[in-house]
Amino acid sequence: MGRTPCYLYDGSIIHRKCQEVLAMPNAFGIEPRYAMKANSNATILREIVKHGFGIDASSLNEARRARLAGIDPPKIMLTTQEVPVGSDRVALEELMRLGMKYNVCSVRQLELVADFAVANGTRLCIRVHPGVGSGESASRNTGDHYSCFGVHLSDLPQALEFAKTKGIIFDAVHVHIGSGGDPAKWRENIDRELGFVREYFPDAERVSFGGGLKEARMPDEVAADLKELGNYAKQRIQEFYEETGRKLIMEVEPGTYIVANSGYIITEIIDLKRTGPEGFEFLVLNGGMELNTRPLLYGSRHPLYVVAQNGELLSAEGELGHLHPEDDLRVVVGRCCESGDSQSLDSDGNIIPRLLAEPAFGDFVVIGGAGAYCASMSPHNYNSHIQVAEVLMGEDGNLHLIRKPQTLEQIVQNEILLDSTKAYQEKPFGERSLRDQASAY
Incomplete structure (x- = not known):
């Protein structure tokens, strides 16, 4: 992937x-x-x-x-x-x-x-x-x-x-x-x-x-x-x-x-959590509101797809007949420190569980309908997350990188440290400089 x-x-x-x-x-x-x-x-x-x-x-x-x-x-x-x-x-x-x-x-x-x-x-x-x-x-x-x-x-x-x-x-x-x-x-x-x-x-x-x-x-x-x-x-x-x-x-x-429907956000499941027998099962993704803030802003709905690491489609929006509400209601959330970081909310910001196949760590959740007002509008740098890559699949089926992922250095490059005359990237950060860490990223 x-x-x-x-x-x-x-x-x-x-x-x-x-x-x-x-x-x-x-x-x-x-x-x-x-x-x-x-x-x-x-x-x-x-x-x-x-x-x-x-x-x-x-x-x-x-x-x-x-x-x-x-x-x-x-x-x-x-x-x-x-x-x-x-x-x-x-x-x-x-x-x-x-x-x-x-x-x-x-x-x-x-x-x-x-x-x-x-x-x-x-x-x-x-x-x-x-x-x-x-x-x-x-x-x-x-x-x-x-x-x-x-x-x-x-x-x-x-x-x-x-x-x-x-x-x-x-x-x-x-x-x-x-x-x-x-x-x-x-x-x-x-x-x-x-x-x-x-x-x-x-x-x-x-x-x-x-x-x-x-x-x-x-x-x-x-x-x-x-x-x-x-x-x-x-x-x-x-x-x-x-x-x-x-x-x-x-x-x-x-x-x-x-x-809108030309775009997808490809995310990976990094954690699975529960909030007790009366709560919810959460799929924690490595991208959420910082990639698509429309559910939080408007209560907007987006189609969700669960894909196994081997490429098998486990569940697809509109084709959920093999799933059961008593077992397969799940909540998709991102990694931001924000209670509203979910891809399924109503207009008041309340979580709405969705029918989704049971995944494993490392499986993928694909968010559809993401070509409009996602990359252009979302708060990419919230929690200091980077603006991610954008890829275009041409009409010939070939993939083309049309935006490189941002680096941590680019997030902070315009900040000015008042307690030092040294440039931000020269300031030591652990055993490596911020420049080195950003390059390694």
Whole structure:
């Protein structure tokens, strides 16, 4: 199996999911952008762009990171809560000069970018806060009054009046209501957003319905029907054209839908514990919340697979008929000093035992659905654990290392010791220096 823990991604799944999105029915064209916050590895970004996607960046550093991966600025749209000033503002303006699209998300952002945009003839996108949202959990709802993403409808008249006095043109409108929510709410958002475009944005040529396309990680979950959603959007955009004479290009911004089920976390069972006859049986893994914090954050569920050291699949999510609740309910936990370090929790943080085959020390637990918001979001260095390796299985079946494992030296390299003028790595640590220990690792 090689070194564990690690992330493993299946490139053929990424390719298939990209093709599904590109094939969505549309009236006058579809241009998808990949929400790179889902998984920001440079190789993953390049693979997805190669398949015909642009990039949806959620921070200036994400936009910079996409550039470092070799992605051209016209392929990038920046939608961020940040208000870049100083050197960040210089970097923002340079990226905009090179063709990056800026999606205005607040009145202040608009005021700060206005003169630059007018002077350079740059057209802007605007994110509208619709006042209505939908998400797989409360913290993934980005459209209702608990969330501050975008220019709220109550501030829109002020923003539009300011833009008019400056001569700013919005040629794209964006509304994102949340991640993994009800597809019916996604359809409602299409109607709502086209209404905004009709009423407020006479120059709009593009309409972005955001991301949030639901993916099914677990066997009992139902993924978004892209054909059905596409047909609905196509019909409504066609009707908009018949009413106004304006042809709109449709944009979508999937992240989870593209990469979630391409990813697996490969872990090894390092300990087995029990908490008495009335308690639980615990499988202790050599990786947990520092690799996948979604169960702790959201109560999210991930498929779990138990694999013997010889490669035999002992149990697989969705194929558990040979197991028995009275004997085979087990709890998967990690090695962090944190009670919430479990891969099976409800939304209140309570442990939920799962049906799993009885393993032995050294057997493996594979955590599925881990391609999105795991490597990119988890607290890797908690308890001073390292950020682990990432591996891509190409469409040819070959394995490629796309991130080397972090070293302990890299965790501490920016720390400054106030009681010594010596560099951290020169300070003795047992019989060897920290540099030597990190290299040996």
